[in-house]
Amino acid sequence: MAKAYLSIEGVGVTFAKGAARSEVLTGVDLKVDKGEFVSIIGHSGCGKSTLLNVVAGLVPVTTGAVILDKQEVNAPGPDRAVVFQNHSLLPWLSVRENVSLAVDKVFGRTKTAAERRDWTLHNLELVKMTHALDKRPSEISGGMKQRVGIARALAMEPKVLLLDEPFGALDALTRAHLQDSVMEIHATLKNTVLMVTHDVDEAALLSDRIVMMTNGPRAAIGQVLDVGLQRPRDRLAVAENPTYIHARAAVIEFLYARRAA
Numbered sequence: 678m679a680k681a682y683l684s685i686e687g688v689g690v691t692f693a694k695g696a697a698r699s700e701v702l703t704g705v706d707l708k709v710d711k712g713e714f715v716s717i718i719g720h721s722g723c724g725k726s727t728l729l730n731v732v733a734g735l736v737p738v739t740t741g742a743v744i745l746d747k748q749e750v751n752a753p754g755p756d757r758a759v760v761f762q763n764h765s766l767l768p769w770l771s772v773r774e775n776v777s778l779a780v781d782k783v784f785g786r787t788k789t790a791a792e793r794r795d796w797t798l799h800n801l802e803l804v805k806m807t808h809a810l811d812k813r814p815s816e817i818s819g820g821m822k823q824r825v826g827i828a829r830a831l832a833m834e835p836k837v838l839l840l841d842e843p844f845g846a847l848d849a850l851t852r853a854h855l856q857d858s859v860m861e862i863h864a865t866l867k868n869t870v871l872m873v874t875h876d877v878d879e880a881a882l883l884s885d886r887i888v889m890m891t892n893g894p895r896a897a898i899g900q901v902l903d904v905g906l907q908r909p910r911d912r913l914a915v916a917e918n919p920t921y922i923h924a925r926a927a928v929i930e931f932l933y934a935r936r937a938a
């Protein structure tokens with residue numbers, strides 16, 4: 678059998694503080710193919726971000742391993758770019774500089790200065806932010822900041838894009854625009870994406886598969902749903918689509934009937 682591109686194998690995480698230990702994740706197994714968009718959903722505090730942070734290399738596993746493209750993950754790296762809920766842009770740098778800093782770091786040896794400039798612009802074009810190149814983060818909206826964060830992550834050409842509730846702090850309309858942008862980018866770049874979300878509609882609209890986690894402590898994967906919706910997906914059209922309605926209902930049933938917090 679072909680090996681998965683990203684493989685989470687028997688991952689368990691226990692946090693220890695002094696004598697106190699809390700086992701947050703146990704026996705998490707998940708295989709993600711190249712180009713797949715996978716969402717992780719579950720009740721608050723079950724360990725979704727912890728799992729994403731393990732893949733990012735920010736939290737060490739207590740048991741098991743994460744293998745990405747045949748290499749074991751044990752530290753953060755540019756092959757796994759993370760976009761967090763609250764933007765992490767540097768306030769003293771412009772939009773362009775926030776992205777070019779990452780581009781220079783990753784491609785300083787392999788691309789010329791002109792290529793790096795073009796690459797920075799190209800990624801800001803992908804998220805429709807070239808109108809604000811010289812603005813600082815304090816001068817742009819929350820949605821725009823998340824767009825820049827996504828451009829910065831994409832510009833690193835990661836093997837996996839890790840999204841930790843990237844739209845969680847945005848109003849509904851901005852959120853919808855950003856979700857559409859992420860779908861367009863995914864259609865163009867065919868990148869591999871792992872996204873944590875609380876939002877059932879978002880998970881059903883964006884994902885190929887939805888990973889549903891059991892409640893913590895000792896959270897594990899309870900069920901994995903194949904969404905089975907054709908792409909490209911249109912948010913208005915899917916609302917009437919039986920496959921979408923079924924996927925949504927299955928996640929709601931898991932979260933609120935079988936795993937009520």
Ligand SMILES: Nc1ncnc2c1ncn2[C@@H]1O[C@H](COP(=O)(O)OP(=O)(O)OP(=O)(O)O)[C@@H](O)[C@H]1O
Pocket residue numbers: 692693699701719720721722723724725726727728875893
């Ligand atoms: N560094 C840490 N040290 C100790 N405990 C931690 C640490 N990080 C997370 N936890 C604990 O692990 C559990 C899972 O947290 P995590 O943030 O992964 O959950 P989550 O499902 O992403 O939550 P939410 O949906 O509310 O963001 C929580 O009980 C949290 O307090």
